[in-house]
Amino acid sequence: MKDEEILMALLAKDEVVFDSVIKQYSKLLWAVAYSILGKNYPSHDVQELVSDVFMRLWRSPEKYEPSRGSLKNYLALITRSSALNKLRRKAIFEYEEVCLEEELQTPVQHPEIWTAFLVSIQELKEPTKEICIQRFVYEQKPETISRLTGLSKSEVNNRLYKGKRKLRQLMAKQLMKGEF
Structure with a gap:
């Protein structure tokens, strides 16, 4: 199935096509997320991030534009971006926690x-x-x-x-x- 056909099916909320997208790209997205998050996060957090990427696709398939690139690359980029954001939030959270704890010590x-x-x-x-x-x-x-x-x-x-x-x-x- 071509990316344009997949997009049309997702816009029509075709669950069978969505399931096939999940089966086809789950391992790739997990690998992308894990390569960024690594051992800083347990595997269930990595899996949750991948699930969030798929839910994002399900909720807003119109954001994917086949003319700009393949579905595979689109999902990988969203995963990469989400993982980097998660890593940044953790770093900011840990820094602020140390600062606030020092103030309250x-x-x-x-x-x-x-x-x-x-x-x-x-x-x-x-x-x-x-x-x-x-x-x-x-x-x-x-x-x-x-x-x-x-x-x-x-x-x-x-x-x-x-x-x-x-x-x-x-x-x-x-x-x-x-x-x-």
């Missing part, structure tokens, strides 16, 4: 930072609030928080990432007010 030396944190964390919505408390107050690892909350580890990491960004903003406002 010394409540006695910097009580205003600790107070701003405690006031700011109350403004977060659940479950992000609970996740941030578990991580930054009780120093729980994301894996442990995942088990406690019933959320996936990637969801916990995403909420930590977004929660830290929000906490930084809220803490900056609190510290600028100078009420402590």
